[in-house]
Amino acid sequence: MAKRTFLPATASAGLHDGAAAPSRTLIEQTYAALRNDIIEGRLEPGSKLRIEHLRGQYSVGAGTLREAITRLASDALVTSEGQRGFRVAPIALEELEDLTRLRVQVEIEALRQSIRHGGAAWRVAVRSSYEAISALEQPIEPAHRRQWETLNVRFHETLLAGQASPWTQKVLRLLSRHGERYRRYAMGLPGSVRDVHAEHTEICELALAGHEARAALALEAHIRATPDLLAQALRSGRLVLPGGSDDASAGA
Incomplete structure (x- = not known):
């Protein structure tokens, strides 16, 4: 899978939402990219989502990835394994x-x-x-x-x-x-x-x-x-x- 690069948050967003806006925008972009890769099968059903590997793949920090993956878990596109991390939800x-x-x-x-x-x-x-x-x-x-x-x-x-x-x-x-x-x-x-x-x-x-x-x-x-x-x-x-x-x- 090709390395992902995201656009920075706009300056106008920061004016309205403060310091949290760039972080929130990056989380949204990461969530959208992960979701798209799950739907397209680039992240295969049942595969483990390893934070360290994904950090390099999506060019974002571990915290941003965890926030995005947590959102995907709430969508039931990702399953949680307790202390063992996350996997892409299987299909059947x-x-x-x-x-x-x-x-x-x-x-x-x-x-x-x-x-x-x-x-x-x-x-x-x-x-x-x-x-x-x-x-x-x-x-x-x-x-x-x-x-x-x-x-x-x-x-x-x-x-x-x-x-x-x-x-x-x-x-x-x-x-x-x-x-x-x-x-x-x-x-x-x-x-x-x-x-x-x-x-x-x-x-x-x-x-x-x-x-x-x-x-x-x-x-x-x-x-x-x-x-x-x-x-x-x-x-x-x-x-x-x-x-x-x-x-x-x-x-x-």
Whole structure:
């Protein structure tokens, strides 16, 4: 993995927040870099996070690394081993199935509430986020996958923002962070013919037309597509999940 270098905090941040601002900015940058490397698999599932090694890799101090890793532990992307340090959280199809069941329960209800209560501003925002992601997913090029992930999160969050529960959005954001780890493998499967753009189009059009039940069914099928693809790939031997379970029967 290439050595990481971070930009210094801006002077204006220091004017507002005092001496803590540069440190906080560096922690945020380190957290974002570690999180991205976990999601992309550069820090492999189950691998030990050794502070001394990571200090040189990310060009930051031990204290900054511990703060960033602690945040990742609160996101459940890192596991704590007590006095023995930290490891990247493992991945397994069983976990993905569990995440999927929870997403379906929470996200479907949030979509129903958004369709019922979302106003004109919500409709404009949904259409705008849909058009933004559409520009990158016909098809999704490998070079644009990170940008697509950002727009995908924005589309789903906007779609569900018509309801009034901030905690719903927080829970879904956490689930999305974990789902992103698995989407990376699903999107890299050879011979995949999934049309994600068509799925997003159907969800968007049904939601904006107020077809609550049909939109909910389309969203559920969309959420379940990734674990279904991965389960099929595991059964056929086309995929082994690193650091996790490759048992296709897990969670099936």
